Amino acid sequence: MRCIPFAFILFAGSALTAWAGPAPKYAVAELPAALRENAHAVERRHDELLTVKSAARTVETVLRATTILDEAGSRWASELVYYSSLNRISYFRGAVYDAGGRQLRQLRSQDIRDISLSDGFSLATDARGRVADLSQPTYPYTVEFEYEVVSDNPLFYSTWKPQATEQFSVQEATFKVVMPAGLALRFQERRLPAGTALAQSTVAGQQVYAWRVQNLAALEEETDAPPVSELTPAVFTAPSAFEVEGHAGQLNSWADLSRWTYELNANRATLPPALVAGMQALVAGETDERARIRKVYKFLQANTRYISVQLGLGGWQTFPAADVAAKGYGDCKALTNYCQALLSAAGITAHAALIKAGADEHDIRTDFPSSQFNHVVLCVPLKAAKADTVWLECTDQTNPFGYMGSFTGNRHALLLLPEGGRLVPTPRYGAAENRRQRHADVYLDANGNAKATLRTLRTGLEYDAVAGLAGLELSEQKKRVSNRLALGNFTLDKVAFQPLPTTATIPGLVETLALTLPGLAPPSGKRVFITPNLLSRLSAPTPAVGERQTDVWLDYAFTQLDTVQLHLPASLQPEQLPAPVQLTTPFGTYSSQLQALPDGSIRYVRRLEMPRTRFARADYPAYLEFRRKVSAADKAQLVLLKTDA
Incomplete structure (x- = not known):
């Protein structure tokens, strides 16, 4: 073995170091x-x-x-x-x-x-x-x-x-x-x-x-x-x-932030005289306060569109209302200010309000006054009912009157008042408002094939997910509906949508579908097996590995109501109806039952209501058991006997 001179080793090491680049880090x-x-x-x-x-x-x-x-x-x-x-x-x-x-x-x-x-x-x-x-x-x-x-x-x-x-x-x-x-x-x-x-x-x-x-x-x-x-x-x-930009303010309270924002936008609500007269004529003779507000809001939606103008101080300070009247567009501040001016011309007082908007956003930290907002909406207190308020989203030409939805509902907004405003809650959408109510008629033949008609009403936050479907082309409607139907083999034969009347307290959309379901309940010997719950099966959560670390947080309240009418051929009769299921827990309530009707059909009725609430992690096993029972009941099968076999 030949030895390498020590001096050469030192030289080679120095050369390698010199060419190696920066010393290693974050290994x-x-x-x-x-x-x-x-x-x-x-x-x-x-x-x-x-x-x-x-x-x-x-x-x-x-x-x-x-x-x-x-x-x-x-x-x-x-x-x-x-x-x-x-x-x-x-x-x-x-x-x-x-x-x-x-x-x-x-x-x-x-x-x-x-x-x-x-x-x-x-x-x-x-x-x-x-x-x-x-x-x-x-x-x-x-x-x-x-x-x-x-x-x-x-x-x-x-x-x-x-x-x-x-x-x-x-x-x-x-x-x-x-x-x-x-x-x-x-x-x-x-x-x-x-x-x-x-x-x-x-x-x-x-x-x-x-x-x-x-x-x-x-x-x-x-x-x-x-x-x-x-x-x-x-x-x-x-x-x-x-x-x-030269506009100084204090921020030790919500009133401070409200006052600064109000003053920044003061004296920008003057409308052309002809438009003031037009608003007065628009509501003339209308005695119902809410109806007057609705007319003004409808005028706003029909005559304006949203554009984003957020440059410098313009991120906080609105365009004058007269500019919006002339151009027909504005950002959230400008359109809110414009609607406020229109309502004022119609004799109605309204207040702009800062809010943290977004379907996935959570409420602001109400105990720490600070700039946490990204949007402006309009709050219209009703004189006739001291506890009632109309909230208006002024940037959307199709938004239902008075509806905040998942974008700005269930959170706090900061009223902008000259003396300094306060935090107020926006409309709350709970289990009673967020409803999905479905009625299905399923016509089964002797070979287990089926035709079905489904009529589904969605209101509140359930409506949000389908609100835009009615305005799409039929091909796109069918594509989107098909993608969310949790069914195996099916053909979507018909799609139709009908909004609830504009006077409805909570907006809603009725969806009507016609389906062909080949092999829905294929025969097995002299029996036919079918799951009456076609589309509302709630899966059970995956059990935690090891001890649960966090609280149980249910952030979305809803009610689901399902009625499925199974129309059977004379050759099929129920062998035995599953026992009814009734669950009442702090996590939610559930019921399902099957009933044989005199005309030979079978009616399946299901109801699930879940709250918006929070539980300690120690309650997770009980919550998991509730969800397991619901999942099992949702998957329960009805056994039909072939009488001509």
Whole structure:
């Protein structure tokens, strides 16, 4: 064996080091095993710094390094940085590392795309962003992003949520806020781990607030669990005083935010005299207050359309009502302000209200006054009934009168009043309103083939899912209906939709279907087996592996009513009817039964009502048992005997 001179080894090692690039970091082998368990991605490091320069300017600096363990974690390989005319990006950098921590490449300018983020309703956003994707074909790998955003819209301070989703663990995350002298920070801590305490200090006359978490294990995704935002650590921050493009305000209460927004939009509701006279003529002779409001709302829907205008202060300040009257369009603020002016011309008082809109959005944090809103709606208190209010969505030309639905219902809105407004609840849609009521006539022949006619009424939030179907082409209607019918072999022969009258308290849509169902109940010897519950079978949740970790959170209340009339040929008779099922629990009530009628048909009646509620995790086994019993009853079969066999 030949020996290599020691000096040569030193030289070769130095040369390799010189050409090896940056020193390795974020090696996956260094990850604690506990952080990889149940995780698709691990936050190796997340440092967020909010520097408040003044009441009119903030600077947010973020560094994030995330190890992507598998394909399900690949969403974390990209980063989206928002910007607008009031928020500019100082820099946006990134790099990607292999499993050993060696840098594969850095983020290049051509890797960053500039995109529009308009959502069609927002209150205060220019809706643009820069997005970068450092995805790799081989797992695991680590991405690192750094960026800085300078904001002249200090209404929005940072919200720190280091663990944003299930199956995502955190090795280390820090959050720091630096406040100038004379400007107080408002903050609220939620669910911080034991031992995680605020570190507060004074540096060069500035107040520094710092939080840090380490080694947060991934949460397992559980059925019917609260949203992860209610389970993981968070720190919410907000200004006590702010200034947007010269408009200063305070933010120590909801009244403060309401007053600032109201004053910003004051004196913008003047209408042309001819339009004022038109509104007065429109409601002349109408004594019913709600009917007068309906006429004005119908005029709004017929004569305006929505466009998004969210530039700078325009994200908060409305177009004048006269401009909307002349042009026929506006954003959510402008159309709401315009409708308010139309109602005022008709002698009706209404108030604009800020709201957090979105079908998947949860209610605001009512105990922490801050800017949490993205939309504006109109609140119309009725004089005739002190406890009654009409709510109007002014951006939608087809929205039913007074209906908020899943977009803005079941949450709080902030009234905009000159003296400062308050939070008020929007309409609540519970089990009584969210109804799906179906009647089916099924005509079975001796060979188990069937024809069926289904008439289904959906109201409330059940209506939301089908509201747009009536306006589609027939081919598209059939496609969408077919995709959601949980049936095996079938042909959709007819589709028809009929909305409830516009005077209905809760909007609804009646869907009528005609189906051909070959082999619905194929014979087996001298028996035929059929499941009377054609379309409303509730599956049982998958049991948790190990001990349940979260509460049971049922966030959607509904009522389902099903009647199925089975019309049988003379050659088929029921062998035995299954016993009725009746379940009454805190989780919901259920009943189903079969009845033989004098004309030889069999009637199946089912009712399921579920509340919107929350239960302790100790109640999960009882909830699971309820769902299992419902599932078993829904799948129960009726046995028919062939009398001519």
